[in-house]
Amino acid sequence: MPNKQIVIVGAGPAGLACAEILSELGDYDITVYEQKPSAARKFLMAGKTGLNISHVEDLDIFISRYDHAEWLRPMIELCNAETIQAWMKGLGIESYIGSSGRIFPNEMKAAPLLRAWLKRLQQRGVKFFYRHQVMRMNSLELTVLDLSHQQQHTLKADAIILACGAVSWPQLGSDGQWQHWLDPCVIQPFSASNVGVLVKWSRYLQPIFGQPLKRIKAWAEGQTPQYGEMVISHYGLEGGLVYRCNRDLRETMKTQKSTILYLDLLPDWDQTQILHKLQQGKKQSLNTLWQKIGLDKTKIALIRDVVSKADWNDALKMAQHIKQLVIQIHGLRPVEEAISCVGGVRLEALDKDLMLKNSPHIFACGEMLDWDAPTGGYLLTACLATGRWAGAGVHQRLNAPEKS
Numbered sequence: 001m002p003n004k005q006i007v008i009v010g011a012g013p014a015g016l017a018c019a020e021i022l023s024e025l026g027d028y029d030i031t032v033y034e035q036k037p038s039a040a041r042k043f044l045m046a047g048k049t050g051l052n053i054s055h056v057e058d059l060d061i062f063i064s065r066y067d068h069a070e071w072l073r074p075m076i077e078l079c080n081a082e083t084i085q086a087w088m089k090g091l092g093i094e095s096y097i098g099s100s101g102r103i104f105p106n107e108m109k110a111a112p113l114l115r116a117w118l119k120r121l122q123q124r125g126v127k128f129f130y131r132h133q134v135m136r137m138n139s140l141e142l143t144v145l146d147l148s149h150q151q152q153h154t155l156k157a158d159a160i161i162l163a164c165g166a167v168s169w170p171q172l173g174s175d176g177q178w179q180h181w182l183d184p185c186v187i188q189p190f191s192a193s194n195v196g197v198l199v200k201w202s203r204y205l206q207p208i209f210g211q212p213l214k215r216i217k218a219w220a221e222g223q224t225p226q227y228g229e230m231v232i233s234h235y236g237l238e239g240g241l242v243y244r245c246n247r248d249l250r251e252t253m254k255t256q257k258s259t260i261l262y263l264d265l266l267p268d269w270d271q272t273q274i275l276h277k278l279q280q281g282k283k284q285s286l287n288t289l290w291q292k293i294g295l296d297k298t299k300i301a302l303i304r305d306v307v308s309k310a311d312w313n314d315a316l317k318m319a320q321h322i323k324q325l326v327i328q329i330h331g332l333r334p335v336e337e338a339i340s341c342v343g344g345v346r347l348e349a350l351d352k353d354l355m356l357k358n359s360p361h362i363f364a365c366g367e368m369l370d371w372d373a374p375t376g377g378y379l380l381t382a383c384l385a386t387g388r389w390a391g392a393g394v395h396q397r398l399n400a401p402e403k404s
């Protein structure tokens, strides 16, 4: 009997993880089609900021970071921080745990890991076709365009795994064209996640664009304040802490044009302590006084920009502003700029093996599925976990006894 033909669309981390498990589980002819000239461009881009691949924390807390936590639980239980570190080690890549629990390869780069990973897959017989764009899918028949020679061909597979990514950073390959192949009712429209927010600053704030707001807390209405830092940019705010508030801000902005992000600029002091300090130093200039209570130049500039001048000399009002600074948010940056996306293939359209319920033997994995998580290694962990899960699902399905 000839080997079963398996086609994976997309050589991102989800597609590669899927190819890897399939190459372990059986004698399959595995072919990966990738429209870019090389594999995993977004993964390599993630490597530019160190490649935070996972996160060490209690598994229940880890899983709770996802919006569809219980749905992802079995997949993350099988492929979690510990297994990912062991997997990297197996590929010759040592990793370390940063102070916040984030896991990075020692070299803080994705390229060595990707090289070792691709080598392993090639040694196991996985075939890669780069500059090959899948254009259409009709049940298990695919139309593929060889972009180098502008030649099209069709092929039939025994199973197809879609690992095409979402729609952010489309220049890296994840252009969302696959959405045309599927029934629109199985897709939740995409929106940006882990993305900057829009604030209308005055021109006086210009000198501090690019400066970080360090050691602050931030929260959206009804959200628990979260500790961290963000950066003031010409269009608004960027960075990990603002990303963690994205989900709540996005929900509110579905029904209203703007919303509020609250900042606590001195989270180590309570309002009474700040009030006391402000009252004690009344004879000093405002800048000196504000610096003395612990506000740096960036925080002071921000206060001057968003707080009415009438309040600056009112110690009580200033203590309130410092503990709960109101920032009007007018929107999110476009999805193309986002680190990740929310939306994609609806979870209810998939069976427990990540096969599309209405398309037998067609599976999906990675960021093209409708789950969301903050940055911190959770995105790549879920891409690897769903990729491996879909691969195991394919194996299960192809080896299940035929129903008579």
Ligand SMILES: Cc1cc2nc3c(=O)[nH]c(=O)nc-3n(C[C@H](O)[C@H](O)[C@H](O)COP(=O)(O)OP(=O)(O)OC[C@H]3O[C@@H](n4cnc5c(N)ncnc54)[C@H](O)[C@@H]3O)c2cc1C
Residues within 6 Å of the ligand: 009, 010, 011, 012, 013, 014, 015, 033, 034, 035, 036, 039, 040, 041, 042, 043, 045, 046, 047, 049, 050, 051, 052, 053, 054, 132, 133, 134, 135, 163, 164, 165, 166, 168, 169, 172, 173, 174, 175, 176, 177, 178, 338, 339, 340, 365, 366, 367, 368, 375, 376, 377, 378, 379, 380, 381, 383
């Ligand atoms: C700047 C940046 C930094 C990031 N940093 C981190 C980080 O530190 N930690 C973290 O956890 N996550 C990070 N992420 C997110 C992470 O990189 C993604 O979640 C992950 O790459 C998604 O993997 P994927 O395999 O699902 O999709 P992708 O990586 O998008 O791969 C999909 C692949 O499919 C190919 N493809 C699509 N359609 C077709 C088609 N029709 N035919 C052929 N090929 C096709 C694409 O070319 C692409 O190569 C970062 C993202 C960005 C943009």
